[in-house]
Amino acid sequence: MLKKTKGIVIGYLKYRDSSIIVQVFTREIGLKSYIVNSVRSTKAKSKMALYQPLTLLDLVVYDKEYRNIHRISEARLDHTFVLLPFDFRRTGIALFMVETLNKCITEHYQNNALFDFLHKLIRELDSEQANLGIFPLAYLVQLTSYLGFEPENAQQFYEQLPINRAGSNHHTKSELLTMLITQGLNGNKTFPSSLKREMMDDLLVFYQIHLENFGEVKSLPVLRSLM
Template sequence: MKLIKTKGLVLSFLKYRETSIIVRIFTRELGLKSYIVNGVRTKGAKSKMAFYQPLTLLDLIVYDKEGAGLNRISEVKLSKAYERIPFDFQRSSIAMFMGEVLGKSIYESYHNESFYDFLEYALGLLDEESVILVHYPLVFLWESSKYLGFAPNNANSFFEELTDEAYHPAEVKEEMDYLDGLIGESFACTHKVHAIFRKKLLDHFLMFYSKHLESQNEWKSVKVLRQLLE
Protein backbone atom coordinates (compact mmCIF):
# COMPACT_ATOMS: atom_id res chain seq x y z
CA MET A 1 0.00 0.00 0.00
CA LYS A 2 1.34 3.42 -1.00
CA LEU A 3 0.63 6.97 0.13
CA ILE A 4 -0.08 9.24 -2.85
CA LYS A 5 -0.33 13.03 -2.92
CA THR A 6 -2.93 14.20 -5.43
CA LYS A 7 -5.55 16.77 -6.27
CA GLY A 8 -9.15 15.60 -6.41
CA LEU A 9 -12.62 16.65 -7.54
CA VAL A 10 -15.53 15.23 -5.54
CA LEU A 11 -18.24 13.73 -7.74
CA SER A 12 -20.67 12.27 -5.19
CA PHE A 13 -21.01 10.49 -1.87
CA LEU A 14 -23.23 7.82 -0.33
CA LYS A 15 -24.10 7.46 3.32
CA TYR A 16 -22.53 4.34 4.80
CA ARG A 17 -23.59 2.80 8.10
CA GLU A 18 -24.29 5.14 11.02
CA THR A 19 -21.68 7.89 10.66
CA SER A 20 -19.61 7.21 7.53
CA ILE A 21 -19.71 7.91 3.80
CA ILE A 22 -18.30 6.42 0.62
CA VAL A 23 -17.11 9.27 -1.59
CA ARG A 24 -16.25 9.13 -5.29
CA ILE A 25 -13.37 11.44 -6.17
CA PHE A 26 -11.86 12.05 -9.60
CA THR A 27 -8.19 12.39 -8.69
CA ARG A 28 -5.55 13.86 -10.96
CA GLU A 29 -2.93 11.16 -10.34
CA LEU A 30 -5.08 8.05 -9.88
CA GLY A 31 -8.28 8.70 -11.80
CA LEU A 32 -11.72 8.02 -10.34
CA LYS A 33 -11.48 6.32 -6.95
CA SER A 34 -13.89 5.50 -4.13
CA TYR A 35 -12.89 6.21 -0.53
CA ILE A 36 -14.51 5.31 2.75
CA VAL A 37 -14.51 8.16 5.27
CA ASN A 38 -15.47 7.25 8.82
CA GLY A 39 -17.15 9.41 11.45
CA VAL A 40 -17.99 12.45 9.31
CA ARG A 41 -21.74 12.36 9.94
CA THR A 42 -21.58 12.91 13.69
CA LYS A 43 -22.60 16.25 15.23
CA GLY A 44 -19.02 17.12 16.11
CA ALA A 45 -17.74 16.41 12.59
CA LYS A 46 -20.28 18.36 10.52
CA SER A 47 -17.61 20.75 9.22
CA LYS A 48 -15.70 17.81 7.73
CA MET A 49 -18.68 16.97 5.48
CA ALA A 50 -18.06 20.25 3.67
CA PHE A 51 -14.99 18.63 2.07
CA TYR A 52 -17.13 15.99 0.37
CA GLN A 53 -19.83 18.07 -1.29
CA PRO A 54 -20.04 17.51 -5.08
CA LEU A 55 -17.51 19.45 -7.18
CA THR A 56 -15.37 20.46 -4.22
CA LEU A 57 -11.69 20.71 -5.21
CA LEU A 58 -9.36 19.06 -2.70
CA ASP A 59 -5.68 18.54 -1.93
CA LEU A 60 -5.33 14.95 -0.77
CA ILE A 61 -2.92 12.38 0.56
CA VAL A 62 -4.56 8.99 -0.01
CA TYR A 63 -3.76 5.36 0.58
CA ASP A 64 -3.63 3.42 -2.67
CA LYS A 65 -3.67 -0.34 -2.74
CA GLU A 66 -3.76 -2.05 -6.12
CA GLY A 67 -6.98 -3.95 -6.67
CA ALA A 68 -8.76 -2.42 -3.68
CA GLY A 69 -12.31 -1.29 -4.40
CA LEU A 70 -12.31 1.10 -1.45
CA ASN A 71 -9.35 3.03 -0.12
CA ARG A 72 -8.91 5.58 2.64
CA ILE A 73 -7.87 9.22 2.83
CA SER A 74 -4.92 10.08 5.04
CA GLU A 75 -5.08 13.89 4.78
CA VAL A 76 -7.53 16.30 3.17
CA LYS A 77 -7.71 20.06 2.78
CA LEU A 78 -9.62 22.45 0.57
CA SER A 79 -7.75 23.25 -2.64
CA LYS A 80 -10.01 26.12 -3.71
CA ALA A 81 -12.87 27.87 -1.92
CA TYR A 82 -15.57 29.00 -4.33
CA GLU A 83 -16.70 32.62 -3.97
CA ARG A 84 -19.88 32.50 -6.07
CA ILE A 85 -20.91 28.95 -7.04
CA PRO A 86 -22.49 27.93 -3.69
CA PHE A 87 -24.30 31.26 -3.26
CA ASP A 88 -25.58 31.91 -6.79
CA PHE A 89 -28.59 29.90 -7.99
CA GLN A 90 -27.54 29.94 -11.65
CA ARG A 91 -23.99 28.87 -10.96
CA SER A 92 -24.95 26.19 -8.44
CA SER A 93 -27.53 24.78 -10.89
CA ILE A 94 -24.92 24.60 -13.65
CA ALA A 95 -22.50 22.94 -11.22
CA MET A 96 -25.19 20.38 -10.35
CA PHE A 97 -25.59 19.62 -14.05
CA MET A 98 -21.82 19.30 -14.48
CA GLY A 99 -21.74 16.83 -11.61
CA GLU A 100 -24.45 14.73 -13.23
CA VAL A 101 -22.62 14.73 -16.58
CA LEU A 102 -19.37 13.66 -14.92
CA GLY A 103 -21.14 11.02 -12.83
CA LYS A 104 -22.48 9.42 -16.01
CA SER A 105 -19.29 9.86 -18.04
CA ILE A 106 -16.41 8.88 -15.76
CA TYR A 107 -16.04 5.25 -14.76
CA GLU A 108 -14.05 3.71 -11.90
CA SER A 109 -10.26 4.10 -12.36
CA TYR A 110 -10.74 6.29 -15.48
CA HIS A 111 -7.56 8.36 -15.53
CA ASN A 112 -7.00 11.52 -17.58
CA GLU A 113 -4.83 14.27 -16.10
CA SER A 114 -5.65 16.67 -18.96
CA PHE A 115 -9.38 16.25 -18.31
CA TYR A 116 -8.83 16.88 -14.61
CA ASP A 117 -6.91 20.08 -15.43
CA PHE A 118 -9.71 21.21 -17.75
CA LEU A 119 -12.35 20.61 -15.05
CA GLU A 120 -10.37 22.59 -12.52
CA TYR A 121 -10.07 25.43 -15.04
CA ALA A 122 -13.77 25.26 -16.00
CA LEU A 123 -14.92 25.40 -12.38
CA GLY A 124 -12.63 28.35 -11.72
CA LEU A 125 -14.21 30.08 -14.70
CA LEU A 126 -17.74 29.31 -13.48
CA ASP A 127 -16.84 31.00 -10.21
CA GLU A 128 -15.76 34.20 -11.97
CA GLU A 129 -18.12 37.15 -12.26
CA SER A 130 -17.36 37.73 -15.95
CA VAL A 131 -18.34 34.25 -17.25
CA ILE A 132 -21.18 34.13 -19.81
CA LEU A 133 -23.56 31.71 -18.13
CA VAL A 134 -26.10 31.18 -20.94
CA HIS A 135 -23.46 29.51 -23.14
CA TYR A 136 -21.49 27.81 -20.37
CA PRO A 137 -23.33 24.42 -20.11
CA LEU A 138 -23.16 23.86 -23.87
CA VAL A 139 -19.47 24.77 -24.07
CA PHE A 140 -18.82 22.45 -21.12
CA LEU A 141 -20.54 19.56 -22.93
CA TRP A 142 -18.59 20.23 -26.11
CA GLU A 143 -15.19 20.60 -24.40
CA SER A 144 -15.75 17.54 -22.19
CA SER A 145 -16.61 15.38 -25.21
CA LYS A 146 -13.08 16.01 -26.53
CA TYR A 147 -11.51 14.50 -23.40
CA LEU A 148 -14.04 11.66 -23.29
CA GLY A 149 -13.10 10.71 -26.84
CA PHE A 150 -16.25 11.26 -28.87
CA ALA A 151 -16.16 14.91 -29.98
CA PRO A 152 -17.21 15.41 -33.61
CA ASN A 153 -15.05 17.52 -35.93
CA ASN A 154 -17.69 20.20 -36.48
CA ALA A 155 -21.40 20.96 -36.18
CA ASN A 156 -22.25 19.12 -39.38
CA SER A 157 -20.71 15.84 -38.22
CA PHE A 158 -22.37 16.32 -34.82
CA PHE A 159 -25.83 16.30 -36.40
CA GLU A 160 -24.92 13.48 -38.79
CA GLU A 161 -24.25 11.30 -35.74
CA LEU A 162 -27.76 11.83 -34.42
CA THR A 163 -29.08 9.22 -36.86
CA ASP A 164 -32.01 8.30 -34.63
CA GLU A 165 -33.64 11.63 -35.39
CA ALA A 166 -34.50 12.61 -38.96
CA TYR A 167 -33.72 16.24 -39.69
CA HIS A 168 -33.30 18.57 -42.62
CA PRO A 169 -30.17 20.78 -42.64
CA ALA A 170 -32.33 23.90 -43.04
CA GLU A 171 -34.20 23.04 -39.83
CA VAL A 172 -31.03 22.99 -37.74
CA LYS A 173 -29.09 25.76 -39.48
CA GLU A 174 -29.34 28.10 -36.49
CA GLU A 175 -28.20 25.33 -34.15
CA MET A 176 -25.32 24.40 -36.46
CA ASP A 177 -24.16 28.00 -36.73
CA TYR A 178 -24.39 28.35 -32.96
CA LEU A 179 -22.45 25.13 -32.34
CA ASP A 180 -19.74 26.13 -34.81
CA GLY A 181 -19.47 29.39 -32.87
CA LEU A 182 -19.13 27.52 -29.57
CA ILE A 183 -16.52 25.19 -31.08
CA GLY A 184 -14.52 28.13 -32.40
CA GLU A 185 -14.73 30.42 -29.38
CA SER A 186 -15.29 28.04 -26.44
CA PHE A 187 -16.10 29.88 -23.19
CA ALA A 188 -15.37 33.23 -24.85
CA CYS A 189 -18.41 32.85 -27.13
CA THR A 190 -20.60 35.99 -27.17
CA HIS A 191 -23.08 34.97 -29.90
CA LYS A 192 -26.58 36.35 -29.59
CA VAL A 193 -28.78 33.26 -29.92
CA HIS A 194 -32.49 32.87 -29.23
CA ALA A 195 -33.28 30.75 -26.16
CA ILE A 196 -35.22 28.26 -28.33
CA PHE A 197 -32.01 27.27 -30.14
CA ARG A 198 -29.98 27.07 -26.94
CA LYS A 199 -32.56 24.65 -25.52
CA LYS A 200 -32.72 22.63 -28.73
CA LEU A 201 -28.95 22.31 -28.85
CA LEU A 202 -28.91 21.23 -25.20
CA ASP A 203 -31.44 18.47 -25.99
CA HIS A 204 -29.37 17.34 -28.96
CA PHE A 205 -26.22 17.31 -26.83
CA LEU A 206 -27.92 15.11 -24.23
CA MET A 207 -29.03 12.72 -26.98
CA PHE A 208 -25.45 12.73 -28.26
CA TYR A 209 -24.01 11.94 -24.81
CA SER A 210 -26.62 9.26 -24.07
CA LYS A 211 -25.77 7.56 -27.34
CA HIS A 212 -22.01 7.54 -26.73
CA LEU A 213 -22.32 6.60 -23.07
CA GLU A 214 -24.93 3.95 -23.91
CA SER A 215 -27.09 5.35 -21.14
CA GLN A 216 -30.85 5.71 -21.24
CA ASN A 217 -31.12 7.12 -17.72
CA GLU A 218 -33.01 10.36 -17.25
CA TRP A 219 -31.03 13.61 -16.93
CA LYS A 220 -32.35 14.81 -13.59
CA SER A 221 -30.80 18.30 -13.45
CA VAL A 222 -31.94 19.40 -16.91
CA LYS A 223 -35.31 20.92 -15.96
CA VAL A 224 -33.66 23.63 -13.92
CA LEU A 225 -30.92 24.11 -16.51
CA ARG A 226 -33.42 24.76 -19.29
CA GLN A 227 -34.80 27.69 -17.29
CA LEU A 228 -31.29 29.15 -17.12
CA LEU A 229 -30.97 29.06 -20.90
CA GLU A 230 -33.88 31.52 -21.29
Protein backbone atom coordinates in the same frame (compact mmCIF):
# COMPACT_ATOMS: atom_id res chain seq x y z
CA MET B 1 0.76 3.34 -0.06
CA LEU B 2 0.36 7.09 0.56
CA LYS B 3 -0.10 9.28 -2.51
CA LYS B 4 -0.45 13.04 -2.84
CA THR B 5 -2.89 14.26 -5.48
CA LYS B 6 -5.48 16.86 -6.36
CA GLY B 7 -9.11 15.81 -6.53
CA ILE B 8 -12.57 16.85 -7.67
CA VAL B 9 -15.47 15.59 -5.56
CA ILE B 10 -18.09 13.90 -7.74
CA GLY B 11 -20.51 12.97 -4.98
CA TYR B 12 -21.04 10.92 -1.85
CA LEU B 13 -23.34 8.37 -0.24
CA LYS B 14 -24.23 8.22 3.43
CA TYR B 15 -22.71 5.19 5.12
CA ARG B 16 -23.91 3.89 8.48
CA ASP B 17 -24.78 6.46 11.14
CA SER B 18 -22.18 9.17 10.59
CA SER B 19 -19.83 8.18 7.76
CA ILE B 20 -19.84 8.66 3.99
CA ILE B 21 -18.37 7.02 0.92
CA VAL B 22 -17.17 9.81 -1.35
CA GLN B 23 -16.27 9.55 -5.03
CA VAL B 24 -13.31 11.70 -6.02
CA PHE B 25 -11.84 12.13 -9.49
CA THR B 26 -8.14 12.48 -8.73
CA ARG B 27 -5.51 13.74 -11.14
CA GLU B 28 -2.90 11.04 -10.64
CA ILE B 29 -4.91 7.93 -9.77
CA GLY B 30 -8.28 8.48 -11.39
CA LEU B 31 -11.81 8.08 -10.07
CA LYS B 32 -11.73 6.47 -6.63
CA SER B 33 -14.10 5.81 -3.73
CA TYR B 34 -13.05 6.73 -0.20
CA ILE B 35 -14.68 6.03 3.14
CA VAL B 36 -14.65 8.97 5.53
CA ASN B 37 -15.62 7.94 9.04
CA SER B 38 -17.73 10.00 11.46
CA VAL B 39 -17.76 13.01 9.14
CA ARG B 40 -21.47 13.60 9.73
CA SER B 41 -21.18 13.74 13.54
CA THR B 42 -21.21 17.07 15.36
CA LYS B 43 -17.69 16.48 16.70
CA ALA B 44 -16.18 15.54 13.33
CA LYS B 45 -12.69 16.86 12.63
CA SER B 46 -13.22 16.50 8.87
CA LYS B 47 -16.18 18.64 7.83
CA MET B 48 -18.85 17.73 5.30
CA ALA B 49 -18.16 20.97 3.43
CA LEU B 50 -15.03 19.33 2.01
CA TYR B 51 -17.07 16.68 0.24
CA GLN B 52 -19.76 18.66 -1.54
CA PRO B 53 -20.00 18.01 -5.33
CA LEU B 54 -17.30 19.69 -7.45
CA THR B 55 -15.24 20.76 -4.41
CA LEU B 56 -11.57 21.04 -5.40
CA LEU B 57 -9.25 19.32 -2.93
CA ASP B 58 -5.61 18.76 -2.12
CA LEU B 59 -5.36 15.18 -0.86
CA VAL B 60 -3.05 12.65 0.68
CA VAL B 61 -4.68 9.24 0.24
CA TYR B 62 -4.04 5.59 0.93
CA ASP B 63 -4.13 3.78 -2.39
CA LYS B 64 -3.99 -0.02 -2.39
CA GLU B 65 -4.21 -2.02 -5.58
CA TYR B 66 -7.26 -4.28 -5.98
CA ARG B 67 -9.25 -2.42 -3.31
CA ASN B 68 -12.52 -0.77 -4.27
CA ILE B 69 -12.73 1.56 -1.26
CA HIS B 70 -9.76 3.51 0.05
CA ARG B 71 -9.08 5.98 2.85
CA ILE B 72 -8.08 9.63 2.97
CA SER B 73 -5.15 10.61 5.17
CA GLU B 74 -5.36 14.39 4.65
CA ALA B 75 -7.84 16.65 2.84
CA ARG B 76 -7.91 20.41 2.47
CA LEU B 77 -9.47 22.87 0.06
CA ASP B 78 -7.54 23.56 -3.11
CA HIS B 79 -9.91 26.42 -3.97
CA THR B 80 -12.45 28.18 -1.75
CA PHE B 81 -15.67 28.84 -3.65
CA VAL B 82 -16.87 32.43 -3.65
CA LEU B 83 -20.04 32.29 -5.78
CA LEU B 84 -20.87 28.71 -6.73
CA PRO B 85 -22.63 27.50 -3.54
CA PHE B 86 -24.64 30.72 -3.19
CA ASP B 87 -25.92 31.27 -6.74
CA PHE B 88 -28.81 29.07 -7.90
CA ARG B 89 -27.78 29.25 -11.59
CA ARG B 90 -24.24 28.13 -10.81
CA THR B 91 -25.52 25.44 -8.45
CA GLY B 92 -27.89 24.12 -11.13
CA ILE B 93 -25.07 23.94 -13.67
CA ALA B 94 -22.85 22.19 -11.10
CA LEU B 95 -25.49 19.52 -10.44
CA PHE B 96 -25.82 18.94 -14.19
CA MET B 97 -22.04 18.60 -14.53
CA VAL B 98 -21.88 16.09 -11.67
CA GLU B 99 -24.67 13.95 -13.10
CA THR B 100 -23.21 13.85 -16.61
CA LEU B 101 -19.69 13.14 -15.31
CA ASN B 102 -21.10 10.20 -13.37
CA LYS B 103 -22.38 8.84 -16.67
CA CYS B 104 -19.13 9.46 -18.58
CA ILE B 105 -16.37 8.21 -16.28
CA THR B 106 -16.14 4.97 -14.33
CA GLU B 107 -14.25 3.78 -11.27
CA HIS B 108 -10.44 3.83 -11.73
CA TYR B 109 -10.71 5.92 -14.93
CA GLN B 110 -7.70 8.26 -15.06
CA ASN B 111 -7.05 11.12 -17.48
CA ASN B 112 -4.75 14.01 -16.54
CA ALA B 113 -5.94 16.20 -19.41
CA LEU B 114 -9.61 15.71 -18.48
CA PHE B 115 -8.85 16.49 -14.84
CA ASP B 116 -7.04 19.72 -15.77
CA PHE B 117 -9.91 20.74 -18.05
CA LEU B 118 -12.53 20.15 -15.32
CA HIS B 119 -10.42 21.84 -12.65
CA LYS B 120 -10.11 24.98 -14.77
CA LEU B 121 -13.79 24.89 -15.79
CA ILE B 122 -15.03 24.60 -12.20
CA ARG B 123 -12.95 27.60 -11.17
CA GLU B 124 -14.37 29.48 -14.15
CA LEU B 125 -17.91 28.59 -13.01
CA ASP B 126 -17.08 30.17 -9.63
CA SER B 127 -15.88 33.42 -11.21
CA GLU B 128 -17.85 36.57 -11.96
CA GLN B 129 -16.70 36.40 -15.58
CA ALA B 130 -18.38 33.04 -16.23
CA ASN B 131 -20.61 33.10 -19.30
CA LEU B 132 -23.49 31.25 -17.65
CA GLY B 133 -25.75 31.55 -20.69
CA ILE B 134 -23.70 29.05 -22.70
CA PHE B 135 -21.71 27.40 -19.90
CA PRO B 136 -23.45 23.97 -19.88
CA LEU B 137 -23.41 23.83 -23.69
CA ALA B 138 -19.71 24.71 -23.90
CA TYR B 139 -18.98 22.17 -21.17
CA LEU B 140 -20.66 19.34 -23.11
CA VAL B 141 -19.04 20.28 -26.41
CA GLN B 142 -15.55 20.58 -24.93
CA LEU B 143 -15.93 17.40 -22.88
CA THR B 144 -16.35 15.33 -26.06
CA SER B 145 -12.71 15.95 -27.01
CA TYR B 146 -11.55 14.26 -23.79
CA LEU B 147 -13.95 11.34 -24.19
CA GLY B 148 -12.92 10.56 -27.76
CA PHE B 149 -15.93 11.55 -29.89
CA GLU B 150 -15.42 15.25 -30.60
CA PRO B 151 -17.27 16.44 -33.73
CA GLU B 152 -14.98 18.20 -36.21
CA ASN B 153 -17.73 20.62 -37.21
CA ALA B 154 -21.48 21.20 -37.06
CA GLN B 155 -22.12 19.22 -40.25
CA GLN B 156 -20.42 16.11 -38.90
CA PHE B 157 -22.32 16.50 -35.63
CA TYR B 158 -25.74 16.61 -37.28
CA GLU B 159 -24.89 13.78 -39.68
CA GLN B 160 -24.64 11.51 -36.62
CA LEU B 161 -28.02 12.51 -35.19
CA PRO B 162 -31.43 11.26 -36.29
CA ILE B 163 -32.34 13.24 -39.40
CA ASN B 164 -35.45 14.84 -37.84
CA ARG B 165 -33.37 16.59 -35.16
CA ALA B 166 -32.06 19.23 -37.56
CA GLY B 167 -35.46 20.92 -37.90
CA SER B 168 -36.22 24.38 -39.23
CA ASN B 169 -33.56 25.96 -37.02
CA HIS B 170 -30.77 23.87 -38.50
CA HIS B 171 -28.77 26.82 -39.85
CA THR B 172 -28.93 28.82 -36.62
CA LYS B 173 -28.19 25.78 -34.45
CA SER B 174 -25.20 25.01 -36.66
CA GLU B 175 -24.00 28.58 -36.14
CA LEU B 176 -24.30 28.17 -32.36
CA LEU B 177 -22.52 24.81 -32.40
CA THR B 178 -19.73 26.20 -34.56
CA MET B 179 -19.20 28.98 -32.02
CA LEU B 180 -19.09 26.43 -29.18
CA ILE B 181 -16.59 24.21 -31.03
CA THR B 182 -14.27 27.01 -32.09
CA GLN B 183 -14.59 29.49 -29.20
CA GLY B 184 -15.97 27.58 -26.24
CA LEU B 185 -16.84 29.88 -23.35
CA ASN B 186 -15.27 32.82 -25.19
CA GLY B 187 -18.12 32.94 -27.66
CA ASN B 188 -19.99 36.21 -27.23
CA LYS B 189 -22.78 36.07 -29.78
CA THR B 190 -26.27 36.00 -28.25
CA PHE B 191 -28.76 33.25 -29.12
CA PRO B 192 -32.41 32.82 -28.01
CA SER B 193 -33.00 30.66 -24.93
CA SER B 194 -35.30 28.37 -26.92
CA LEU B 195 -32.49 27.68 -29.40
CA LYS B 196 -30.02 26.91 -26.61
CA ARG B 197 -32.50 24.46 -25.08
CA GLU B 198 -32.82 22.72 -28.47
CA MET B 199 -29.03 22.61 -28.72
CA MET B 200 -28.85 21.03 -25.27
CA ASP B 201 -31.30 18.32 -26.32
CA ASP B 202 -29.27 17.62 -29.47
CA LEU B 203 -26.03 17.35 -27.49
CA LEU B 204 -27.55 14.89 -25.04
CA VAL B 205 -28.78 12.72 -27.93
CA PHE B 206 -25.22 12.87 -29.30
CA TYR B 207 -23.90 11.61 -25.94
CA GLN B 208 -26.50 8.83 -25.86
CA ILE B 209 -25.31 7.67 -29.29
CA HIS B 210 -21.67 7.52 -28.23
CA LEU B 211 -21.93 6.37 -24.60
CA GLU B 212 -23.72 3.16 -23.72
CA ASN B 213 -26.18 3.54 -20.83
CA PHE B 214 -25.87 7.34 -20.80
CA GLY B 215 -29.65 7.47 -20.48
CA GLU B 216 -31.85 10.22 -19.12
CA VAL B 217 -30.39 13.26 -17.36
CA LYS B 218 -32.59 13.88 -14.33
CA SER B 219 -31.23 17.38 -13.65
CA LEU B 220 -32.15 18.54 -17.18
CA PRO B 221 -35.55 20.11 -16.33
CA VAL B 222 -33.89 22.34 -13.71
CA LEU B 223 -31.09 23.28 -16.08
CA ARG B 224 -33.52 24.09 -18.90
CA SER B 225 -35.37 26.49 -16.61
CA LEU B 226 -32.08 28.34 -15.99
CA MET B 227 -31.07 28.68 -19.64
